[in-house]
Amino acid sequence: MRKIIVHEFITLDGVIQAPGSPTEDTDGGFSHGGWTLPYWHDDIGSHFGQLFTEADTLLLGRKTWQMHGEAFEPNPAEDPFAGFEKYVVSNTLKSANAWRDSSLISKDVINEIRKLKSQPGKNIIMDGSSVLVHNLIETDLVDEFSLHVYPLVLGIGKRLFPEGKPLNLKLIETSALPTGVIYQRYQRAK
Numbered sequence: 001m002r003k004i005i006v007h008e009f010i011t012l013d014g015v016i017q018a019p020g021s022p023t024e025d026t027d028g029g030f031s032h033g034g035w036t037l038p039y040w041h042d043d044i045g046s047h048f049g050q051l052f053t054e055a056d057t058l059l060l061g062r063k064t065w066q067m068h069g070e071a072f073e074p075n076p077a078e079d080p081f082a083g084f085e086k087y088v089v090s091n092t093l094k095s096a097n098a099w100r101d102s103s104l105i106s107k108d109v110i111n112e113i114r115k116l117k118s119q120p121g122k123n124i125i126m127d128g129s130s131v132l133v134h135n136l137i138e139t140d141l142v143d144e145f146s147l148h149v150y151p152l153v154l155g156i157g158k159r160l161f162p163e164g165k166p167l168n169l170k171l172i173e174t175s176a177l178p179t180g181v182i183y184q185r186y187q188r189a190k
Contacts, residue, residue, distance in 0.1 A: 002116075003123045003143035004059065006133055007051060008160055009036050010147050015157035016130060024067065025158070032154050039150055039179040047183055051146055052080060056122040059113070062090035064128030069099030076100070087116065089132050110139050117141070130158040138165055144187050145169065151180040 009019035018024040018033030025033065058081050060068065065088035072079035086102040089109055096102035105112045113136065116124065126133060126142075136142050145160075161167070168189035175183045 001118055002057075002121055004113075004117060004136065004141055005051060005055065005123050005125050005144040005146055006136075006142050006160075007048075007125060007127045007146040008133075008148070009150065010160055011035065011150050011152045011154050011157075013153045013155065014159040014161060015154045016128070016160045017157035025063065027158070028156070030157050032157065035152055035154065036148075036150060039177075039181050041177045041179045041181065043175070043177050043183070044148055044181065047146070047148070048080065051123075051125055054123050055125045056084055057116070057124040058084045058086045059116070059124050059126045059129075059132075060086070060088055061129035061132035062088060062093055065090075065096075065099065065102070067128075069102070073099045085121075089113075089129075110135070110141070113141060130160075133160065134162040137167070138162055140188075142188070144172075144185065147184045147186070149182045149184060 008016045010016050017030050018026070019036040020034060022033040065086070068081070072081065076082060084101065086099060087105055088096050088102055089105045091106050093104055093106070096104040126136070133142070169186035170189045171184060172187050173183070173185040177183065
């Protein structure tokens with residue numbers, strides 16, 4: 001069975017909201033967007049590259065899918081997800097035509113994702129998608145977390161882990177970057 005691997009940029013207090021830009025996600029009056037920028041290191045890109053070799057499918061919530069599609073659809077040569085099957089979960093979109101190789105999941109979401117996991121292929125990567133990731137964590141569909149942990153506490157913002165859902169995880173990889181970011185990979189503990 002394929003694994004769902006959640007990759008997130010995350011602060012020490014668990015915030016995943018708007019890591020790349022001040023205008024990325026201002027929901028709830030969030031004004032700290034772009035918090036990853038001062039900490040970039042080429043090893044972050046290397047970690048992505050490793051995840052991409054292990055995957056062939058991208059699963060995203062609507063907002064994250066739209067942001068990725070707007071960035072990469074006009075520049076197919078620069079699209080790191082070129083050749084990936086892409087799935088967007090949304091009950092408001094009518095079509096997934098805005099980004100090539102995308103399919104829409106709008107009904108019976110959890111069962112559709114279970115079917116996706118059971119299909120042959122490589123792993124499934126997720127990022128961003130705070131609402132969807134909460135649903136998948138709550139229904140025990142996430143197999144692994146690939147986290148770039150930033151040396152920041154923001155105090156507010158959307159968080160990776162839903163309240164009230166305990167998880168036992170096993171650390172399978174860790175490395176410290178010179179910028180203070182710690183890369184950590186966790187699998188669900190049996």
